[in-house]
Every structure is written in structure tokens, then in C-alpha cells.
Amino acid sequence: MTRTIQNAPLPRAQRDASTEGRPAPGARRxxxxxxxxxxxxxxxxxxxxxxxxxxxxxxxxxxxxxxxxxxxxxxxxxxxxxxxxxxxxxxxxxxxxxxxxxxxxxxxxxxxxxxxxxxxxxxxxxxxxxxxxxxxxxxxxxxxxxxxxxxxxxxxxxxxxxxxxxxxxxxxxxGACVGCGRTDSGAGWTSSAAAARWGRKAAYTAVAVPLVYASTRWAWALGYPLGISDKMWQEGKEDHLWLFGAALATMGALGSLLTLGLVQRWGEVFPRWMIGLRGRRVPLALATVPASLVSVMVTTAGIMYIRLHFQGAFDDPKHNWGATVPETIWPVWGVALAAATLAYYFRRRGACKRCGRGGH
Incomplete structure (x- = not known):
């Protein structure tokens, strides 16, 4: 009987208190x-x-x-x-x-x-x-x-x-766990099921916004001065700016499509065509770290374009809206990407090694 009492697990409140402020076992904080x-x-x-x-x-x-x-x-x-x-x-x-x-x-x-x-x-x-x-x-x-x-x-x-x-x-x-933020009151909007719902909406938004920007750059490269004057388009063509712009836009569009991995199965398990990796779990940091960095960069870029618009820094914005207006919605892209990344993290983080919450 004594042995049973001694080996019984601590109540959760006592366990949380005993581990508060300590690093997870085997990890350096x-x-x-x-x-x-x-x-x-x-x-x-x-x-x-x-x-x-x-x-x-x-x-x-x-x-x-x-x-x-x-x-x-x-x-x-x-x-x-x-x-x-x-x-x-x-x-x-x-x-x-x-x-x-x-x-x-x-x-x-x-x-x-x-x-x-x-x-x-x-x-x-x-x-x-x-x-x-x-x-x-x-x-x-x-x-x-x-x-x-x-x-x-x-x-x-x-x-x-x-x-x-x-x-x-x-x-x-x-009073939440400093490692994962969970409490005994329930996960709420941070639960895996809830994150799957709002994260999907955020991910689709993060895919759509950069495609709006990319469409203008592709149009210029193909010979259509969408949103800019003929004079501006001709000047850019002579300097080969539109080919370079289309290349950057394509990189952004491909990156936006990778955002779908935050809500698709291939974003959690490497697909079959990836020889040497297929079937393995995608490391959590491999998706969340790059996506988080991009979300910050596109947000700051969009804020700058909004600021420059208010400062009157752009010439003839009415006739050359295609050169600057698509960038002003980048903060929507950045916030949506950040939200989709956070939802992905909530869905995949598993049980916390510090407090034990989140296990099944």
C-alpha cells in the first residue's frame, strides 16, 4: 500500500507547479x-x-x-x-x-x-x-x-x-504552461480541430493575394501593360525590367502555392516522389520557420508601400496603379500566412514535454 502511494502520479496542479520554470527533460531552454x-x-x-x-x-x-x-x-x-x-x-x-x-x-x-x-x-x-x-x-x-x-x-x-x-x-x-501555452480550462481556438478550420481559410487567403500581384507582372512580360501607361511599359521593356519582375513574381507565386502545404497532407508527410524522404514526417520547423520569416517580410514591404502612397511618393498612381497598388495588400498576405502557420503549429505540436498536456 505504501509503495502504491509513493509511486502514484502527482495531481496535474502539483505536477505543473513542480515543473514551472524548468526546462523540458533532455532540452536546453x-x-x-x-x-x-x-x-x-x-x-x-x-x-x-x-x-x-x-x-x-x-x-x-x-x-x-x-x-x-x-x-x-x-x-x-x-x-x-x-x-x-x-x-x-x-x-x-x-x-x-x-x-x-x-x-x-x-x-x-x-x-x-x-x-x-x-x-x-x-x-x-x-x-x-x-x-x-x-x-x-x-x-x-x-x-x-x-x-x-x-x-x-x-x-x-x-x-x-x-x-x-x-x-x-x-x-x-x-498560469499557462510557458512551453506550450495550454491550460486546464481547455484548448479553445488553439485546439487541433479549431485550428484546422480557421487555418484553412487563412492559407487560401495567403495563396490568393500574391497571385494578384503576380498577374500584373506576368501581363507586362507577355506584352500587356496591365495597370500601367504605355510609356512606362515601353521604358521597362527596353531595360528588360519586366522579365526580371516576372521571374520574381513567379518565385512568389510558387512560394504561395507551398502555403497549401500548411493545410494539405503533403505538408505533414513527404510525398512519394521525394526519393529518400517519402513517407517521413515533415519536421515542424521546416514549415513554420520559413513561413514565419516570409510573413514578416511581406508585411513590412506592404506597410512601406502604403506609407509611400500616403506620402505621395508615386507618380500618377491613377494611371500606373498596377506598379504599386497590388503591393499595398501584402499586409493581408503576411497576416494570413502568419495565421496559417500558427494553425499548422497548433495542429502538429503534439503533447507538451513540459506539462504533458495535449496527449491522446
Whole structure:
């Protein structure tokens, strides 16, 4: 009898409490909160250096391509102190998120500050050049990547880590598992069945939007000036721009079709024609990591085009709408792709090694 009592499993509440804050067995927990703090602090101090007169400031009037910048006419002396303050304040919030336990500052305030930091970076500092330079990476033209784009990537990664830390903090203060976010109250919209429903709608939306953009570029390459003036089409033809644009559009369209893998069987198990891999389970990260990165890049690119429209940066948008309007719906593409990716993760994540929830 004694042995039975000693070997009986702990109630779930006690088991969760005993494992709270500990890494899963056999795994090393990545300190994302501290990584976010260090990245934001480092970048904030870099902007302090630039504010004090250091060379190499990457934004505003000193941008490699200031016409794309939200701060095109603002110089380093005016802009760098504000950017430094923003990143240093974000580092302070990240530190509060990373420290164990609860804060005196209400959680909604910390989570709201995180959202503001992410929105500021994605809406002002980052732009479509991150997505454009990805093509240079595939073409092994690394010399074409400029200093501004490198800084944009660093800023996006820093606030991305901050968002991940905020998610972990929110789980911790609400009593959810910090590993998977599940609670004893039920999965709700994060359940596999629910995610399958709303994830399918998101995936189909993420497929449709880039095809709208691609259709204009294919039309130009085939000789039809869809949405642009004859003069603009002729100028682009002479410089072979439309062939290059059609190639990029085709890459985007093929990528959008891969989005279907988030809701199709071949996105979970390698199909038969993939010799050496057929029948094997598709690693979760192989689908979620690239899709998450693309969702961020197309969203920032779309936000930039919307911003430039409001700034009046495009000539004759009424007659050349095909050159800029399709890009303004890219945020819909990015959000839909992010949602479809999240649904895919919810469907496939299985039981949590930390809390044991999710098992069948």
C-alpha cells in the first residue's frame, strides 16, 4: 500500500507547479528574454554612439536609399537620439519581461509596450528591401546587400525576440504552461480541430493575394501593360525590367502555392516522389520557420508601400496603379500566412514535454 502511494502520479496542479520554470527533460531552454534584452540594449547604445556624432548611421537622410525611408529628410542629429531612446526603453521593457516572477507594472502595460516597439520597427525602420535583398542572397550576390538592410534585419530580429519573450511572460503570469501555452480550462481556438478550420481559410487567403500581384507582372512580360501607361511599359521593356519582375513574381507565386502545404497532407508527410524522404514526417520547423520569416517580410514591404502612397511618393498612381497598388495588400498576405502557420503549429505540436498536456 505504501509503495502504491509513493509511486502514484502527482495531481496535474502539483505536477505543473513542480515543473514551472524548468526546462523540458533532455532540452536546453533558450534564454529568449535575455537575448531580447541584450539585442535591444546593444542597438540602443549603437544609436547613442551615432547620436554623439559617430559615423555609419543607417537611417533617415543617411539611408543608402533615402527615398524608401520613413525619415527621408531627417538627418542623424535629429533622428538618432529618438531611435536610441526607443530602443533603450524597449530594452528596459525586455528586462522586466525576462526577470522571473511578476512585475509591479501591470502585464497589459508591458505587453502593450512590446506591441508598440514591434509596430514602430516594422512600420518605420524596416521596409521592402529586406524581402528584395533575399533574392540577392539566392543569387549569391552578397555585395548588393547594403548597410541599411543589415540594420533593418537586426532591428526586426531584436523586436522579434522581444515579442517571443512577451508571449512567454504572458503565459507565466496567467498560469499557462510557458512551453506550450495550454491550460486546464481547455484548448479553445488553439485546439487541433479549431485550428484546422480557421487555418484553412487563412492559407487560401495567403495563396490568393500574391497571385494578384503576380498577374500584373506576368501581363507586362507577355506584352500587356496591365495597370500601367504605355510609356512606362515601353521604358521597362527596353531595360528588360519586366522579365526580371516576372521571374520574381513567379518565385512568389510558387512560394504561395507551398502555403497549401500548411493545410494539405503533403505538408505533414513527404510525398512519394521525394526519393529518400517519402513517407517521413515533415519536421515542424521546416514549415513554420520559413513561413514565419516570409510573413514578416511581406508585411513590412506592404506597410512601406502604403506609407509611400500616403506620402505621395508615386507618380500618377491613377494611371500606373498596377506598379504599386497590388503591393499595398501584402499586409493581408503576411497576416494570413502568419495565421496559417500558427494553425499548422497548433495542429502538429503534439503533447507538451513540459506539462504533458495535449496527449491522446
Amino acid at each position: 533558450f534564454p529568449v528574454g535575455w537575448a531580447a534584452f541584450l539585442a535591444l540594449l546593444t542597438y540602443g547604445l549603437a544609436h547613442v554612439y551615432w547620436a554623439l556624432g559617430g559615423s555609419g548611421f543607417p537611417f533617415g537622410a543617411e539611408d543608402a536609399n533615402p527615398e524608401y525611408s520613413a525619415f527621408e529628410h531627417i538627418g542623424r542629429a535629429q533622428l538618432a537620439p529618438w531611435v536610441a531612446a526607443g530602443f533603450l526603453l524597449s530594452a528596459g521593457v525586455a528586462l522586466l519581461l525576462a526577470l522571473p516572477g511578476r512585475r509591479r507594472i501591470p502585464a497589459p502595460v508591458l505587453l502593450g509596450a512590446t506591441a508598440v516597439s514591434a509596430a514602430a520597427v516594422l512600420g518605420t525602420l524596416a521596409d521592402f528591401r529586406i524581402l528584395g535583398n533575399l533574392a540577392y542572397v539566392f543569387m549569391l550576390r552578397f555585395s548588393a546587400i547594403n548597410w541599411t538592410v543589415i540594420n533593418q534585419v537586426f532591428a526586426v530580429v531584436a523586436v522579434g525576440l522581444m515579442v517571443m519573450s512577451a508571449v512567454t511572460y504572458q503565459r507565466r503570469v496567467t
